[in-house]
Amino acid sequence: MKKVLTLLLTAGMLLGAATGASAIDFKAKGQWLMGFGVGDTNPISKTHKVGQEKEKFNSNDKFAANQRLRLQLDAVASEALSGTVYFEIGTQTWGKEKSGGALGADGTNQIKVRRAYIDWVVPQTDLKFRMGIQGVTLPNVAGGSAVMDTDAAAVTASYQFNENVGLTVLWARPANDNFGGRDLHNSGHYEQNYLDNIDLFALMVPVKLDGFEITPWAMYGMRGQNSLDNYKKNGDSPYWSTSDGNLTNSLMPYGKLMRDDNDYSRSSTSKAYGSMFWAGLPFAVTAWDPLNIEVDINYGYVEAMGRYNAYKGAHDVTNLKRGSTERQGWLAKALVEYKMDWGVPGIFGWYGSGDDGNVKNGSERMPSLVPMGNFTSFMGDGNYGWMMQDLGVDYAGTWGIGAQIRDMSFVDDLKHTFRVAYWGGTNSTSMVKYMGNAYAWTSTWDDSASTPYLTTNDGLLEFNLVNSYQMYENFDVNLELGYIANFMDNDTWKKAGSRASSFQKQDMWKAQVIFAYSF
Numbered sequence: 001m002k003k004v005l006t007l008l009l010t011a012g013m014l015l016g017a018a019t020g021a022s023a024i025d026f027k028a029k030g031q032w033l034m035g036f037g038v039g040d041t042n043p044i045s046k047t048h049k050v051g052q053e054k055e056k057f058n059s060n061d062k063f064a065a066n067q068r069l070r071l072q073l074d075a076v077a078s079e080a081l082s083g084t085v086y087f088e089i090g091t092q093t094w095g096k097e098k099s100g101g102a103l104g105a106d107g108t109n110q111i112k113v114r115r116a117y118i119d120w121v122v123p124q125t126d127l128k129f130r131m132g133i134q135g136v137t138l139p140n141v142a143g144g145s146a147v148m149d150t151d152a153a154a155v156t157a158s159y160q161f162n163e164n165v166g167l168t169v170l171w172a173r174p175a176n177d178n179f180g181g182r183d184l185h186n187s188g189h190y191e192q193n194y195l196d197n198i199d200l201f202a203l204m205v206p207v208k209l210d211g212f213e214i215t216p217w218a219m220y221g222m223r224g225q226n227s228l229d230n231y232k233k234n235g236d237s238p239y240w241s242t243s244d245g246n247l248t249n250s251l252m253p254y255g256k257l258m259r260d261d262n263d264y265s266r267s268s269t270s271k272a273y274g275s276m277f278w279a280g281l282p283f284a285v286t287a288w289d290p291l292n293i294e295v296d297i298n299y300g301y302v303e304a305m306g307r308y309n310a311y312k313g314a315h316d317v318t319n320l321k322r323g324s325t326e327r328q329g330w331l332a333k334a335l336v337e338y339k340m341d342w343g344v345p346g347i348f349g350w351y352g353s354g355d356d357g358n359v360k361n362g363s364e365r366m367p368s369l370v371p372m373g374n375f376t377s378f379m380g381d382g383n384y385g386w387m388m389q390d391l392g393v394d395y396a397g398t399w400g401i402g403a404q405i406r407d408m409s410f411v412d413d414l415k416h417t418f419r420v421a422y423w424g425g426t427n428s429t430s431m432v433k434y435m436g437n438a439y440a441w442t443s444t445w446d447d448s449a450s451t452p453y454l455t456t457n458d459g460l461l462e463f464n465l466v467n468s469y470q471m472y473e474n475f476d477v478n479l480e481l482g483y484i485a486n487f488m489d490n491d492t493w494k495k496a497g498s499r500a501s502s503f504q505k506q507d508m509w510k511a512q513v514i515f516a517y518s519f
Contacts, residue, residue: 023077030071032517035387038063039510043452043486047439050500057439057503065094066387067101070114080123086115091386115151130156136172137372139204139215141282142294142335143348144381146395147219149372150244164209170202170219174369175247179226195224195272198247200369211287221276225269225305228252245370250394251276251302253327253363254434269306276367277301290339292346300366301328310359312433314498321434326362329353331395333375343408343416348375349401354426354456359434365397365427375402376421377464378482378510379451388482388510394451399424402462413470421462425454429492437501438493452488459487476516484508 042058068090076082089110092101100107117132134156137149154172161167179196202219228248282296304326313319330353337346353364371394377383381393402421409415432455435441441453454460467479486505494502 025076027074027076028071029074029519030069031519033066033068033384033386034515035066035512036064037388037510037512039388039482039508039512040506041388041508041510042442043484043488043505043508044439044442044503045506046504047437048502048504049437054504064388066091067094068092068386072115080121081119083118084115085113088112088114126160128158130154136170138202138219138278139206139217139280139282140296141284142296142333143350143395144372144374144393146296146298146331146333146352146366146368146371146373147278147280147300148369150370164207166206168202168204168206170200170204172200172202174198174200175227179229191226194226196226196229198223198227200276211289212283212285214281214283216279216281218279219277221278222273223251223276223302223305224273225271245368247369250368250371250396251327252325253323253359269304271303271305274303274305275301276303278367292335292337292339294335296333297330298332298366299328299330300368302326302367304362310434311497312359321359323359324362327365327367328362329364329366329396331366333395335375337404337406342410343405345403345405347401347403348421349399350375350395351399352396352426354397355428355431357428357430368394368396371395375400376419376462377466377480378462378484378508379421379423379460382419382464383466383480384478384514384516387512387514396451397425397427398451398454399426415468417464417466417468419462419464423451423454423460423462425456425458427453427455429455429457431455432493432496435493435496438490438496439501439503440496441488441493455489455492457489457492461485461487474518476514476518478514478516480510480512480514482508482510 040058040062042060044057046054047057048054068088070086070088072084072086074082074084089112090099092099092107092110094101096102097107098109100110113133115133115135117130117134119128119130121128131154133151133153135150136152136154136156138145138147140146140149152172152174154170156168156170158166158168176197177193179191179193181192181194198221200219200221202217204215204217206215207213228251278298278300280296280298283294285293302325304324307322307324310321310323311319312321331350332352333348333350335346335348337344352366355364373380373393373395374382374385377385379393400421400423402419404417404419406417406419407415408417431453435453441458452458452460461484463483465481469477469479471477484507486507488503488505490502490505
């Protein structure tokens with residue numbers, strides 16, 4: 001760590017010396033996190049297949065010690081021109097060699113460029129540009145973005161017409177040149193990197209009035225026919241963590257839920273590109289302060305790019321269905337809260353369209369890129385979103401209702417937030433027959449943008465208690481306790497595939513403390 005910091009500081013000094021004549025102002029800010037936690041975040045303890053003994057499903061440690069550093073350097077020439085680079089070191093698990101946390105701490109793969117962009121303004125105008133790898137968050141209120149909240153290579157242009165109305169346009173390229181190619185006709189021509197880009201074009205109109213804010217937005221996307229082949233693959237490891245989310249799960253109908261990882265590369269299409277579309281209408285009403293009302297409505301569509309094999313029941317040709325790769329759906333979220341002297345009580349809820357049980361017409365769950373729901377902090381990103389696993393941040397195919405009291409304070413510099421939320425499913429129970437086994441609903445839970453696949457017979461009850469103590473101006477001690485009661489219906493999921501598997505469910509819990517130094 002000392003070597004890394006010395007290297008970064010030296011680089012900053014050299015850059016400062018080289019550009020001192022130009023009066024470049026260098027600014028630094030960042031955050032150190034040190035976290036320690038215990039818990040069991042797996043919803044299944046054992047699995048069973050007919051003719052075999054029960055197997056332990058989870059062998060992960062119940063205790064974890066991690067750390068992470070984020071460092072942002074801004075080179076500011078003027079109010080009209082600046083450049084930013086944002087490094088991230090970690091997350092490093094103490095004792096783990098691959099993360100640089102083992103004896104000697106000499107990991108060489110932990111320094112990552114999270115963001116790198118320039119900001120500039122067109123002379124004599126209010127037109128601003130940001131170019132490079134940057135944070136891209138689509139407009140949202142009430143529980144975070146249901147479509148995209150991540151870092152991406154993009155160009156953003158924004159213009160403020162007056163104090164009430166603005167305009168933002170965006171072009172982003174989240175994927176390109178990841179396709180390894182394939183030799184379909186034994187010709188020796190693999191067509192590597194061919195038709196494998198994803199491009200997004202968004203338009204946002206923020207409107208701010210007295211006591212009311214609304215930002216209608218729309219985004220069109222184009223997806224090459226090979227854009228998801230080999231995406232996020234690294235050798236024999238099917239999924240790795242250098243990019244956020246998992247587009248195969250969030251854009252395609254059923255991701256890893258079905259047999260054989262649901263290999264969509266086996267579907268054929270004559271289309272070079274398929275269309276994608278999202279739209280949202282988030283608005284907030286503060287006119288009746290201290291009452292706050294937030295509502296967020298979203299719609300998403302991904303065009304079909306061929307069909308794939310889906311088996312309803314046993315893996316037999318008589319049960320074969322040709323499923324569509326189309327996916328479209330909607331999601332609505334809302335939050336109502338009332339500010340009081342001692343805290344802010346509130347209620348929240350959401351409802352997302354679910355699958356209707358017919359794979360021939362695709363999926364009815366709303367597609368997304370990297371959703372980041374934050375109503376809660378165990379199955380969500382509502383606290384630091386770090387340390388013990390955040391089990392899910394995607395509300396597609398689910399409904400929920402919850403209550404909270406946030407920012408309760410009875411002692412100076414000490415705040416508490418308590419939440420309880422019930423999660424239910426909106427997917428038809430008929431979908432279970434297409435799944436590979438009785439515990440397929442957990443198959444997407446190891447990805448950073450996913451939730452378990454919940455049918456209308458399933459449910460989860462979540463509790464959060466977050467305690468934050470501001471020890472110093474820049475130093476926060478954060479203690480979080482979480483518990484999820486598991487109401488997944490084993491009788492429903494026993495009907496999966498050839499009805500030869502089952503699971504033994506368990507409740508989930510965690511207790512973690514994070515020491516955060518922000519500067």
